[in-house]
Amino acid sequence: MKLAELLARARRIRLVLTDCDGVLTDGGVYYSERGEEMKRFHIRDGMGVVRLRECGIATGIVTGEVSPSVRTRAAKLQIEELHLGIKDKPACLAEILARTGLRAEEVAFIGDDTNDVEILRLVGLSACPGDATSFARAEADLHCQTAGGHGCFRELAEFIIAAQGREGVNQPHAK
Template identity: 50%
Template sequence: MTLAVVIPARAGSKGVPGKNLALVGGRPLLDWTVEAALGAGCVDRVLVSTDDPVVREHVTATWPGRVRLPARSPATASDTATTESVLLDVLGTPEAEGVDEIGLVQATSPLLRAEDLDGAYALLHRGFDSVLSVVRQRRFRWELAPEGGRPEYDPAARPRRQQLAGHLVENGAVYLTSRSALVRTGVRISGRIGLFEMPEDSYTEVDEPSDLVIVDALLRRRERPVEPARGAARIQLVLTDVDGVLTDNGMTYSSDGSESKTYSARDGKGFELLRRAGIRTGILSSEDGAQIHARAAKLKVDALRAGTADKLADAKELCAKWSIGLDEVAFIGDDVHDVELLRAVGLAACPADAVPAARAAAAHHCRAVGGHGAFREFADAILAGR
């Protein structure tokens, strides 16, 4: 059996404009569900159905060759189109050829994990025709009756919330069914339906701007294991670009024309941890300005090359100064001017939102975007690999 997971990512969200690429937990919203689907052992194909050229570009750059992008009919991208219409539309594309089972995963449920998909799929094959994910809510529920409020518990013997049996509600994260059932019924779930219970914190779906704040906090609270960077044991020097790595590429201008940028305190801790481990650090930037020098001083970097036109030459100069080879240098960059050095060093990395050329040259792809902890993530990966 071949299982394809479909992730709809329509451009025209009214509740949260641009929500598919809105940052939550340090990376675009869409990335969380795509990564969960790619990490699930049961999933054979991941298909992102979108009418948004920006989303298509992001998917192509982030998961080249791993995620498919079927053409989406305009009729399925309207405000009134159903999700079922999207699924049926996908089934008619070449990308879904040979698919026996369909999984609907919604980008608005970033708390989904790969193990949830695998668990739901295992349940599907225990005699069910369809499976959907649910969350158990333990609340003191009331009903409004003609005579007034009617509780579903005894107020005279009020239980603790944890003692309530609770009720199950859909969390919108996962729906699984067969291709034949979807085509026959036109709905995502049918027949004998299994309920896969997910953790209570996965209840929140991103439908309103306030939901982004909630899931951002929940995602950041999760302990995600650090993946050791390959080749980190030999690294003696870690270099980084500024714009797009230590910042999010944004610029703010005051009334007098002076420029300012925002840096991540989490990245600052990464420099400190590398320094404690005896690893030198340096900043290479084609830009120059007082704020870069101030940030470099705050970070206590061992080298700063601001306004540089040749980062590879600067790296070679630092290697000669400290008697190390380029194979002992790690560098994280995000744009085309970083590619030459990314190809030359022993360990190359890029933020999640790096341009395609930089991603292709980097061996280590961070989950965080520039300015939101990408350098810290790279530093942790280096330290974990030593």
């Protein structure tokens, strides 16, 4: 897809949805000897959520996992849409669209694996991390350079913000 078409699609976005594992995390899971699961999130992705919110763009997580750490991260970032344990992501998207009144072309989704392929086909702007599977890469409009868990969500956020002419939001000013 040409850059002009990607920018046109990004200008329409009002909601950015993301998978969690492999996008907001590097896909690794840490287990303690007591069985506690821990995930590593990148701070820059969190700032991407904040910057999108400052532009009036909502965010959400749609993941097949049910993880307390994802719930905690979403609460900290004040993420509007949190959908855990989702096996049918297109049905979840349909529910979100019906409830919010948004159209599919106003939604972006970033995912990294086979369970994201169907929803990547349905949204207005689809993206994948730099290290996504070939299945996700084949469907995504935008291929981030950054790997999952290392700022790819932020890369997508900044692309959308720039396309909407809001580059300067929350940027430090030179002295």
